[in-house]
Amino acid sequence: MSTAALAARPGVLADRLVARSSTMTDVALVVTGAVVVGLLAQVTIPMWPVPITGQTLGVILVGGALGMRRGAAALTTYLVAGLAGVPWFAGFAGGPAYVLAPSFGFIVGFIAAAAVAGWFAERAWDRRPLLAMAGFCLATVAPFLVGVPWMAAVLGLSDPATIAAYGVTPFILPGLVKAGLAAAAFPLAWRLIRSVDTRR
Numbered sequence: 001m002s003t004a005a006l007a008a009r010p011g012v013l014a015d016r017l018v019a020r021s022s023t024m025t026d027v028a029l030v031v032t033g034a035v036v037v038g039l040l041a042q043v044t045i046p047m048w049p050v051p052i053t054g055q056t057l058g059v060i061l062v063g064g065a066l067g068m069r070r071g072a073a074a075l076t077t078y079l080v081a082g083l084a085g086v087p088w089f090a091g092f093a094g095g096p097a098y099v100l101a102p103s104f105g106f107i108v109g110f111i112a113a114a115a116v117a118g119w120f121a122e123r124a125w126d127r128r129p130l131l132a133m134a135g136f137c138l139a140t141v142a143p144f145l146v147g148v149p150w151m152a153a154v155l156g157l158s159d160p161a162t163i164a165a166y167g168v169t170p171f172i173l174p175g176l177v178k179a180g181l182a183a184a185a186f187p188l189a190w191r192l193i194r195s196v197d198t199r200r
Contacts, residue, residue: 033062033074038088049102063117071114105150109143132183
């Protein structure tokens with residue numbers, strides 16, 4: 001199969017790697033995506049009030065691999081199960097009291113971030129490094145739209161400079177690194193799929 005033919009075919013990585021799609025398959029993919037984010041959440045650089053974690057990378061990978069709807073469903077599952085007590089938020093935290101954590105708003109924003117990453121992947125942006133980087137960088141912005149105001153409200157902050165110092169500035173470089181890792185991983189995965197297809 002030619003590269004052009006592959007690029008013209010719809011679907012995200014999950015659609016190519018899973019032979020047959022069904023409701024049960026989609027449920028399994030959504031749960032697996034939530035678990036991936038939960039595992040990467042434990043990769044943590046402790047900071048106050050919001051730690052740097054591997055969650056954002058997990059969100060991009062899950063959204064890009066599953067697509068917009070399943071990606072958003074996976075992060076919704078992650079959020080709901082975490083509030084129900086599954087200890088897979090950063091630092092093995094969980095439970096309903098986590099809504100009072102300064103970082104909880106970022107978890108809410110992860111749902112939109114996964115949807116954005118999935119939307120771009122459905123349009124094959126994840127198959128080219130520069131397009132993937134652009135799409136994934138846009139996806140990393142989404143958690144801040146909810147997370148920063150939530151953090152400010154929980155901590156009672158009103159000074160813009162302090163809010164930025166706590167909730168924005170420390171995460172710019174790590175966010176770019178995570179987006180870059182995902183932007184390198186997805187085109188590589190698609191190249192591997194192309195190489196397998198051409199050998200059939």
